[in-house]
Amino acid sequence: MTYRPILASLCAASLLALSAQPALAQDAEKEAPAETIEPQVKSRDLSGTFGGQRISYTATIGETVLTSDKGEPEAVIVTTSYVKDPKDTSRPVFFIYNGGPGSGSVWLQMGAFGPKRVAIPSDARDDGAPPYPLVDNPDSLLDVADLVFIDPPGTGFSYLTDEADPEDYYGLRQDARAVAEVIRRWINDNGRWGSPKYLGGESYGTTRTAMVVDELEGATYNDVGLNGLILISTILDFAAREPTPGNEMAYIVTLPNMAAAAYYHGKVQAPSVEAIAEEARQFAIGPFATALLKGQDLPDAERAAVRAELSRLTGLSERYLDQANLRVTSQRFYKELLRDRGLTIGRLDARYTGEDYDDAGETPDSDPSFYGIDAGYTAAINQWARETLGFETDRGYNSIGSEPGRNWDWSLPGQGRNAYLNVAPFIGRAMRQNSQLRVFNAQGWYDFATPFFGAEYSLKRMGIPQDRVTYEYYDAGHMMYIRDEDRAKLSADIRAFIRNR
Template sequence: MIKKYAFAAIAAATLLSPAAIAPVFAQDKAEKKAEMPSVEPQVRTRDFTGTFGGVRVPYTATIGETVLTSDDGKPEAVIVTTSYVKNPRDTSRPVFFIYNGGPGSGSVWLQMGAWGPKRVAIPSDARDDGAPPYPILDNPESLLDVADLIFIDPPGTGFSYLTEGTDKKKYFGLQEDARAVAQVIRRWINDNGRWNSPKYLGGESYGTTRTAMVVRELEGGTYNDVALNGLILVSTILDFAAREPTPGNEMAYIMTLPNMAAAAYYHGKVEAPSVEAIAEEARQFAIGPYASALLKGQDLPAEERATVRRELARLTGLSERYLDQAELRVTSQRFYKELLRDRGLTIGRLDARYTGKDYDNAGETPDADPSFYGIDAGYTAAINAWSRESLGFETKREYQSIGSVGQYWNWSLGSGWNRNAYLNVAPFIGQAMRQNSQLRLFNAQGWYDFATPFFGAEYSLNRVGIPQDRVTLAYYDAGHMMYIRDEDRRKLSDDVRAFIRAR
């Protein structure tokens, strides 16, 4: 409307007809477009052959940039995808879109650790990855025998970036990030003629959160025209409030208790026939006597407190005295430090199998996470070597394995009264499954993962509204990145391969 009135005002002031003024506006628009910075997308393609799932597969690897623009055509975000497509192209094959989490993490972890055609070799038994060179090996566990794979680095991760002057608020957030990723997916489907191919979507950690948001965009939001066959979640976090140890939120302690029992079992602090057995004992105690005791607050009778404290000590390997001082509520950070304090060791957050040694043994929480600094260098070196040297991608940008975009993240799903203080994106998955009768879900969890506890994933996925007959749960004898362990990488790939084939 503003342009219309301005147009009429100029015509009146100059006594010229609108038709005479039109070329002036057209010229102005053309000049502004000419002034906009341009981005020429880089695309590099190489052909390879490998054996995956026992099948010999020729494939094309393509690493390329997708440019997202503003409404007026200004380049705002350059998104890098790495795709692996079987030769010759077969549009009946499933397509699997994959990313990692963070927010701020590139797709390096799943690409070079689990499902890409190459993987980095790091110790499988929870030891530090040491120093380079890190071997880059053929990965027979890649899923290329059953699906074409597209690894996406969302805005601000991996080699993807925002152009100069782009407002971070447009891309760094729950909804903002999902819209960008959904747009990239639709562009890839369109450019590659894969509209009628079976489609799978999934990620790890915050990537599971992103999956809930992206499926909302594709099946029920901005586009509402891309139906999916399956969601593949690895180390799931959907209900954030249920695991946040804010004073007064008792659910956080209930959700992490089974993880504490599993970690205590692994390190020989409790006895049980198996990790599955101790986990089930802890689940039942957590949602029964333990939940009841916590919810009673200061009205908890002394006799009941003593009974709960005694069982809590048996399950966690912590002393009754320590549990009493902690008011029966031990945060994960405290647990990492306390469990093996007698050995002078801390345990990992991403993977409790890992141990580390702090500056001293007197602190309340660890200096760092030994399960992260034990693997990060190998993965970063591998993705840079593979992308630059083997695929020919040219850039002066550093690959952001774990970037800093989280500090700018908009965690809100609304505003005002709809500010969603209780952040839970699981209902979006339920809605998509109810509206798509063939949409199935596969969920993978490690027993020793404190970043995204397995009991928290179970809790969020069995809420009302999520069809349980289309949910598959799988468990692994490692942590957040279960594919680090050789046996679990094979098991994970076999499980996902079977899930895709079962459509």
């Protein structure tokens, strides 16, 4: 599959029609491209105070149409950009998306880096019912970079046409090619080839970043150099997160998260979350990993010692740990940690608690850290895009679309999600081939969806220059910017990262 601008496709089709013989006219009509789509573009001039600076900027929400080899429109991708001065090509540009796969960019746009954000509770309480106020966001990064939020195919307001085959867009490599093409188009249309460029996302958006950097910097044509990759709540090595029988790494990388969550809810004692996390790290890669790898050869005395320390770190009873053969899945942990209080804890953010239908069972009914925030964000992006920016569409905004994820192609040559999917080597290769490419990694202590120890494990493997990787941690979960203090810290950390190029 290749992508070409619609205008070029139309010109090619017109030339073909003019040069065709009369006898072939009917066949030419049959092969003509489907009805073209006129991309919608809406702009507004606005202003705000970001990073302590008063800035005037242009907000533009627009559609980019990707076509097939035959010139047929296949995907309409929506981007929302915030540009301080179109003539200032020395300013960095930060291309941003969320994850899923299937998630629109609403979370990072309306929660962290956009000029406006939705005001929801900062202390791990649910967002309740409307109204959800849209407020100024002084933590936006517009003082240091122009921002381009991308809704990949099948997310947000972006969609596939009837002519498109979902298999050409819903997958690791397919999605990356589409996003890379949108980035190239934006750079070209806005004359920003000479600007410093940053690329990044959240959750699966970090996986996408590894794939997109391979498309942008690994291409043999139209290569796009990058200054930095910004990874938020990182997931690169999926094998380490699959608790299938025999995969002991899943228990090793989540143990520090269990310790942090137990600390937060008062089930264990420690001087700080940083202290308990470090204790758990050292235990996880030492005695715990050794015990798991010994399997049924583990001596009784060693099993008892490991069980006791595991209980101290996680707040779970030794009896429960013994019944689980020292291997507690995250799903079980959400239900078991606060069972005595009749509460479950969140997956995206373990600070959140919820009440299930009953206190029995092994896993929670749902994730209280997701249903506690989703309504506010959906309302915010619709209000901002439709009412403020004037975007016109009958389509709903897919904040978390099910279609891409349900049809996602997780395969890569020589790999596969259920075998050993690890995209971290793409980042390592890009860094080795670009001596100025740096990586920023942000993790929440209470995030079970993308555990901080799993991110460290992925990024500290061989082939990734550690002197160009920055690690930062936050006192919240997967979406650390929900907490006011951590949104400010995240903004300050990334602002420093961009300025220090």
